[in-house]
Amino acid sequence: MDLPAPELHALLSRVVDTAVARHESLPTARAVPAAFPSRDAVPGVLPDEGVGAEQSLQEVYDEILPFLSNSAGPRFFGLITGGTTPAAMCADFLTTIYDQNTILHSPGDSIAASVEDRAVEMLADLFKLPQDEFTGVLTTGATASNILGLACGRQYAGRVHFGVDVAEDGMEGCGAFEVISNLPHASVVKAMGLVGIGRRRLRSCDLSVDSIETALRSVPPDVAPIVVVSSGEVNTGRLQPSLPEVSALCKKYRAWLHLDGAFGLFARCSPKYDHFTDGVELADSITTDLHKWLNVPYDSAVFFTRHERILRECFTTTAAYLAPPDHAYSTSLAPTHPMNRGIESSRRFRALPVYMTLRAYGRAGYAALVERTCAFAKHVGEWIAAQDELELLYAVDLCIVLFRGKGGRREGAEGNKALVSAINGGGALYVTGTVWDGVPAIRLAVVNYRTTDAEFDTVVKGLKEAALTLA
Template identity: 40%
Template sequence: MINTMLNNTPNNTFCSPNNTEWQELISHFAQQSLHFLQNIEHFPVANLTPHLPETALPEQGLGSEVTAKLVESELIPQMSGSRGPRYWGFVTGGATPVATYADWLVAMLDQNVSKGGDSIATQVEQQAIKWLVALFDLPDSFTGLCTTGATASNFLAAVTARQYAGEQQQIDIAKQGMKHLDVEIFSACPHASMIKTLGLAGFGQDNVRYIKTLPDSEAMNPKDLERQLNNSQARSKIVISSAATVTGTSFDDLQTIAGLCQAHAAWLHVDAAFGIFARLIPAKKHLSDGLELADSITLDGHKWLNVPYDCGFFFTRHQRLLVESCHVAAPYLVQSTTTPDFMSLGIENSRRFRALPVWMTIKAYGQAGIRFWVEKNCRQAAILADYLDASNHWQLVHPCALNVVLFRPDEKHLASVSCSEILHQINRRGKVFFSPGQWQGQHIIRAALSNWQTEDADIAIAIQELNTVALQNT
């Protein structure tokens, strides 16, 4: 019994020549990875019927070899091919080879990027953030950090804006709480994650003053914002803008909105989770003019930067307020350098080395490489939109501005089937995956292209799938 237990606990001779556990796992991993990547085309783009049988909590471990084989036989076959080129739901990237390799290294190196002073990992994150600020042509007054995704970044925006509002009213919110804070939040089409984080940050999910949108757009109407700011009696104001809404890819007029925010001493946060990548394309850069005037910005890594989950970024021009909100004070965590430690800039104390895939992506592919796949995805989205616009079976519901295509079954030619049923039929076939949405009160289908691997041939496959499903329903 003791022998079994010892056999099934990790062999703690680390990587000595006697330690076969590491060697076996590394070679098993290499084989499994190659097999998965080479066979990705045989996986459904999304597995809609996964099944994990209930089993009791094990008392004795099976050991690493048996467990690895179990994963190979029971779990991997039920995964989806979502990292591949035709998963167009939500806004989803697919980790590039270099970013994937970097993430493998992250697990192997197992560094804790909470504070500097014990490895180079902190400097790697600092450098990656500086490069991103430069990549998106923002002033170097912006500093920031890697987060777990855009939701976490929106949360940091909410708490930093909260601290700003408190300071306007001589309240240190981080220390004293929100009880006496008099604040109003203004937004037109905030992402659902932003609403969630307003709840988490104590503002309340329902406490948003909604601004009208421009016609046929999800962009904020600046005139209505001006009117509502003028009417507001609140002592502090926070404006939440979008640089590409998740459905309509609408960009708020950030220059005008920033001017209004300045006039009203309001905090301006911009959720630019994927829209910020438009700044890499000369013809689309103007869409986010004024982003440089924001007080804080959310962007995502695991979308168009094509690094593995979970990776986003938060930028702000007010690092002091971020530190006041997130500072960790404990004698054993004494500040290691003059620049704030990452654990005092974000949510977590202990942090994954998620900057390495970002750093390696920028080093390996450069600005030109990233720009290439962003431009390619936009061009491909336009091809798909043109097909839908010309098709009798489908209706393009909104012109494609960037990388998201919105469509629905044509009411005349595909009258017998609902939008959600036809979406399900397409996704069930496993060749291409779209997600649902709503546009001006109507159910629609969304295709969001943000994967570096998508080729024009994939657009042709998707069009073939759309034709086949349309014919089956006519």
Template identity: 40%
Template sequence: MTVTSRTPLQSDLEQLPHLLQLALQESQDFLQALPEQAAHPGLSIPTPEPLSETGLGAEAALSRFIQRYRHTLSGSAGARYLGFVVGGSTPAALMGDWLVGAYDQNLSNETTGATAVEREALGWLRTLFGLSDAHKGSFVSGATMSNFVGLAIGRQWVAHQKGINAALEGLQGLNVQILSGAAHSSVFKAASMLGIGRKQIRQVALLPDREAVDISALETALQQMKGEPCIVVANSGTVNTVDFDDLNLIVALKERYNFFLHVDAAFGGFAACSPRHQHLVDGLNDADSITIDAHKWLNVPYDSAMQFTRHQFLQAEVFQNAGAAYLGTVTENPDFNHLTPENSRRFRALPAWMTLAAYGKQGYQEIIERNVESARNLGEKLGKTTPFELLAPVRLNVVCFTLKNASSMQDIQAFLHLLHQTGEVFMTPTVYQGRAAIRAAFSNWRTQDEDVERVFQALVQTAEKQNH
């Protein structure tokens, strides 16, 4: 009689409760060490190994990962990771994300209640951002994909204005112009992917010493369109200085000029959560499409963002799965698989639903206001310290500054290299008004006053070390 040995997969199924407990323990170990973990690790990447012929089994695979790669992971979930604009994961969001993997739902159509969770979460987010029910939304993978979807809808709108259905007929003869003051790099990427072309983005003059568009210059650019439809991309929170275009004045221009208004509010849109700052996004409700990120200030795990639009019928024209009966037909309330580039969509809405349900409006108001105060606190300290120079007012949650003696990006990079070696903080370089600079972005729910003080001391000590 032949005895068939169990495969690693069969053994792991029998040991699944034990394996999940191991994952829980590793998660706890990582998160408990996070307050003192290096914000930016000194990387020592192991040499790739060949794939196992028979498989290690899940427990051995976890051990191998911890041994070989755990030390290379950053503290990006922690309080002093100020690079890019990265939130962490609130406890409720993390809990939701664990369940996403366990539930493993297919959100392509209405065959699961997971789609109802997504619609409810989107309704809560509309309330949070002060949007009306006219704005329909969906979850996508990040702000880049949200901008892509918004500009795809805008492209279809421009095409309709010219009597063309670009989704059916293609782009032959269709010229789409995009006007923007300080468009994010993802807008250029989206223009490239959509066949609009990066060169079709016209940069409109900014206000002096600002990243906000000059409304007079925008009106001049619209006049030069001579009635041709176009897309205007406005900013609610630029990456360097969190500057805001005046949405009310831009919306007023729609009475005289023919354009589709897309607002990139990836993280600045969260100003709506705070009575202190919500004036910055006045007019957001009048946008034709909106980008808002979730793995920034909503503090849910990567990868997650939302897109909203007043023109869901155009969105469905672009993204519908025509001719695939098993995916359903486009109705007045389309399934999500007719609204985004992805047919295969993970249950991204659950972490958002969980954290919104857990902490509500007041919870997010507190996070936003505390992060803004942290940024202002650091900005005030740096403004009074000899080695540093603020390059712009701290308008919301980003501090844009430089070293007074820095003459090039090389000097900034050298400083950041020394700073990151301390493990205390991680920041990213930028260029602002022609000057090499540094950005410190506060968007993590964990960050407290004591973290700001540690960051400041690390900056000062690094500057002293560099000067000596």
């Protein structure tokens, strides 16, 4: 398996050349390939004798790379998809080369866990979360962070409402748990199933403080409430208003307040948009993705909580061969123990791209990124609102444009599907279909650091041409 240095150098050089060529080509490339083969065409058969690294690399060049999406490019607006900044790209290469396990050994073996600490501190600073109140850990995505949030909420509610330490003793002795929320992301509902709350235990409310209070008041005495707010909502980018009042209500009813800010928390990076997130710092736990608006590679997110003890109760792992679980908590001298704050034991050194991109571009770089992408989304929204063939369904607050086709063969479920296909098939941009308030619709989310005004004409031309094909 090993390779002599010159051969390794040749292979890696080819990869580095590809990195640079791809970086250069992304702004002009199609958003996604015109076609790609089905799963059966991927030659994933285990050979008796391996083909060797060079041949295997050639196969990847021939059979896989041409059919990957250009989701790191500036006109891929599907889901909520960031790219990879040059600093994060370098760091991610190095992460693979050094192959650290971000876990604390006793005795220590690496500075990796300290780098994660620093990365989390810088993120707290970027999001204006008081560093003496919040602690955090990197995760694989907002889904994982939402699982952490609901596990902590369940632990807190178990203690406060039922006097039970759920992490130690299980749910016996507890009543039921209920999540009160307005349009939670699907991953929150998944997390409800995973942590034993139950997917059906969702009590829907609207965004108003009155509605949240009515929901909290109607929870029976033997049921423990957890409130989950979206900042922002995945179809519209809409952010939960009145967070100070929501937080006061949660205190009154002893409900854990979890905030899913998978992308919306980035509004806090810019003085122009941070008013949308007033009161975020009052939440008990907070989710944010980093592979979205921070523009670091997959998979990367962060989870913050102001309740380190609850987090530790949920996630502490003990084994004779590992560093003791109380190792160096909250001292400035030694790193915290990431294994005891999240799901994984062995962990990728995903802190390095986060650390490096924050050091490289700083507060000002991310403020500018948020402002540029939000301005782009607003501009596209205004253009859509002025078209006969398209309809803007929601005023653009942040980075998401929600719209649908109007007239012709563009309306209804089939029309919407056809319009999404026509837009994506054109190659100029990529969008995702959805349903909003019962209406088939299309989302266009702008969080890539390479999306600039230079893309605007190409994007609106792609939208117009697609809409006109369905006259």
